Amino acid sequence: MSVRIDETDRKILVELQRDASQSLDEIAARVGSSKTPVWNRIRKLKGAGIIGQQTVLLDAEALGFEATFFVLIRTSEHEAEWQKHFLKALRDRPEVQEAHRLAGDIDYILKVRVKNARAYDAFYQALISEVRVYNVTALLSMEEIKSTTMLPLDALAEN
Amino acid sequence: MSVRIDETDRKILVELQRDASQSLDEIAARVGSSKTPVWNRIRKLKGAGIIGQQTVLLDAEALGFEATFFVLIRTSEHEAEWQKHFLKALRDRPEVQEAHRLAGDIDYILKVRVKNARAYDAFYQALISEVRVYNVTALLSMEEIKSTTMLPLDALAEN
DNA sequence: CCTGAAAACTTACTAGG
DNA sequence: CCTAGTAAGTTTTCAGG
Numbered sequence: 001m002s003v004r005i006d007e008t009d010r011k012i013l014v015e016l017q018r019d020a021s022q023s024l025d026e027i028a029a030r031v032g033s034s035k036t037p038v039w040n041r042i043r044k045l046k047g048a049g050i051i052g053q054q055t056v057l058l059d060a061e062a063l064g065f066e067a068t069f070f071v072l073i074r075t076s077e078h079e080a081e082w083q084k085h086f087l088k089a090l091r092d093r094p095e096v097q098e099a100h101r102l103a104g105d106i107d108y109i110l111k112v113r114v115k116n117a118r119a120y121d122a123f124y125q126a127l128i129s130e131v132r133v134y135n136v137t138a139l140l141s142m143e144e145i146k147s148t149t150m151l152p153l154d155a156l157a158e159n
Numbered sequence: 160m161s162v163r164i165d166e167t168d169r170k171i172l173v174e175l176q177r178d179a180s181q182s183l184d185e186i187a188a189r190v191g192s193s194k195t196p197v198w199n200r201i202r203k204l205k206g207a208g209i210i211g212q213q214t215v216l217l218d219a220e221a222l223g224f225e226a227t228f229f230v231l232i233r234t235s236e237h238e239a240e241w242q243k244h245f246l247k248a249l250r251d252r253p254e255v256q257e258a259h260r261l262a263g264d265i266d267y268i269l270k271v272r273v274k275n276a277r278a279y280d281a282f283y284q285a286l287i288s289e290v291r292v293y294n295v296t297a298l299l300s301m302e303e304i305k306s307t308t309m310l311p312l313d314a315l316a317e318n
Numbered sequence: 319c320c321t322g323a324a325a326a327c328t329t330a331c332t333a334g335g
Numbered sequence: 336c337c338t339a340g341t342a343a344g345t346t347t348t349c350a351g352g
Binding site: 025039 | 348
């Protein structure tokens with residue numbers, strides 16, 4: 001479960017986050033090591049689950065996903081059965097890119113990516129017909145100022 | 160700018176989103192084509208900017224990022240100068256993973272990933288000392304129910 | 319935990335239908 | 336737009352310090 005991440009591991013993770021298509025030689029050069037040790041460390045980090053999915057980020061707008069909504073949900077239901085059903089509904093809907101259970105006043109927040117406002121409405125109608133929710137506020141994004149999957153690993157540098 | 164995405168392109172994008180470490184042969188087999196055409200299409204899609212960064216997703220919790228906040232910001236400032244400054248501050252802070260300008264009542268939403276509540280407070284203090292904002296609400300995530308970067312490309316299947 | 323080398327595989331490109 | 340072929344590059348494994 002717990003793997004000690006040393007400075008070299010951290011640098012490797014920084015490089016892989018930045019550009020996972022680099023060759024081992026490139027990564028090794030950047031982190032000041034060589035091929036085999038870097039390969040062994042990456043294997044260890046994958047095995048430990050620190051390194052997960054390798055993916056490409058696509059241009060959502062160019063592909064016709066022109067609307068992003070953040071959805072704030074309040075519910076009066078707090079039974080286990082209801083929650084199980086609700087979480088499954090979220091996981092099964094591919095337009096839900098993120099879903100978090102929150103502390104406090106608002107119970108859940110979703111990030112929903114759809115083609116347009118009409119597609120959002122279809123999503124919303126389907127969701128509320130599937131599970132009872134008390135109050136829903138949709139926030140429409142006008143502009144994506146920043147979007148990154150990179151963790152700020154610099155924050156770990158002094159460990 | 161605009162590239163026509165056909166059914167084969169769409170399937171290639173689905174595969175690359177799912178697992179970008181697959182070889183051309185694997186992808187070709189899955190989409191029902193062969194190496195060279197797939198290679199040419201990927202090159203075209205990269206050139207057009209449809210395919211962007213290739214990255215790995217890391218286990219944030221295992222790396223000690225135990226707190227995620229969604230931050231709702233209202234501001235009274237709407238001058239170009241203020242906005243430019245604010246956007247730069249967001250882009251420069253690595254703990255801000257997402258930032259959107261919104262329509263309506265709330266002006267901005269951020270997703271902020273930090274080690275703990277103390278680190279969030281440090282971020283918050285730094286931000287409000289740099290730019291004037293009228294009202295800030297922080298929503299603390301208790302549980303990440305779902306998190307994906309994958310676009311629901313199935314929605315494009317019938318085009 | 320490292321270096322260095324070798325085998326297997328993959329990518330990037332070309333020629334030709 | 337495809338199939339087939341190939342040279343260069345890359346990953347993966349392993350022997351040895």
